[in-house]
Amino acid sequence: MxxxxxxxxxxxxxxxxxxxxxxxxxxxxxxxxxxxxxxxxxxxxxxxxxxxxxxxxxxxxxxxxxxxxxxxxxGKGALSASDAKSLAVAGIGIGVCDAAVQILIGRRIVSGSFADTAFDSNPIAERRRRAVADGLKRLDAKVLDAPGERLDLGTIAAVTALDYVALRFPGADWVPATPRLATLREEAADRPALAATRPPS
Ligand SMILES: N[C@@H](CCC(=O)N[C@@H](CS)C(=O)NCC(=O)O)C(=O)O
Missing domain, CATH: 3.40.30.10 (Glutaredoxin)
Structure with missing residues (x-):
């Protein structure tokens, strides 16, 4: 496949x-x-x-x-390793990804370029930034302290959200600090599912 x-x-x-x-x-x-x-x-x-x-x-x-x-x-995949809490975390992580991607798409709609930030002053961009920031804070409060033996969907989506926001909005002052999430990312860094799919820096 x-x-x-x-x-x-x-x-x-x-x-x-x-x-x-x-x-x-x-x-x-x-x-x-x-x-x-x-x-x-x-x-x-x-x-x-x-x-x-x-x-x-x-x-x-x-x-x-x-x-x-x-x-x-x-096979035995990320979903089978996911309990209700981890599915809840996965939903938040995907919500962060979705809001972040919508900011990029808004830029492209408004000016034809992901790099042109004219859209960012639109009230909808502000809502999406809020969704990203609030979602990251919630993830930070909810994520597991350490990755399980098998990665669940929550861990995959939470780390993906953190990495995507760092990739697209490096150094942005509206992105909150997420120390627990950062620790989880570090501890899971060598897992093949995350290591082999890491976005280019
Ligand atoms: N809900 C979809 C979202 C997929 C999505 O939006 N992919 C983006 C890349 S991040 C894309 O292909 N965008 C092209 C477009 O919108 O035309 C999923 O969960 O897979």
Missing amino acids: KLLKNPTSPFARIAHAALIEAGIEELEIQNVDPWADEAELLSANSAGRVPCLVLDDGTAITECLLIAAFAERQ
Whole structure:
């Protein structure tokens, strides 16, 4: 099977990490640019987004949580290691990723460029920053002190959210300090699911 992804997408990272944690073998990784209307991605996913998992029979599964659910059925994956608390943490982590990505998309809508911050003065950008900051604070209060023997979806999503915000908003004064989350990230850094999917710095 083949995972269409992008190295910076937090959703693609969550899907990829869940597949690794499930022990899926023979997984081909193909990087695509979701903003370039690449034919292969558009034919697999009408939404034109990553991640998209294409099975050997051509079945295409989109949405990171559905890919995680599929991974769970194939092996012993991140979902089976997740209790209610960890699913709650995963939801917050994905909410942080979603709000952060929306700021980037807002920039692109307003000025055509992720780097142009004109959108950031829009009240919707302010709401999204608040969602990122509040979500990170909640994650910091809720995350486990140490990663479990197997990574659960909460740990994967929380670390992914922290790394994505650091990648996209380095040094931003509205990003709160998250010492417990940072410790969890450090302690889980060598786990293959997180190490092999870390975004480029
Ligand atoms: N809800 C989706 C979100 C996927 C998503 O938004 N992916 C972004 C990359 S971070 C994308 O491909 N964007 C391209 C676009 O919006 O056209 C999931 O959970 O997988």
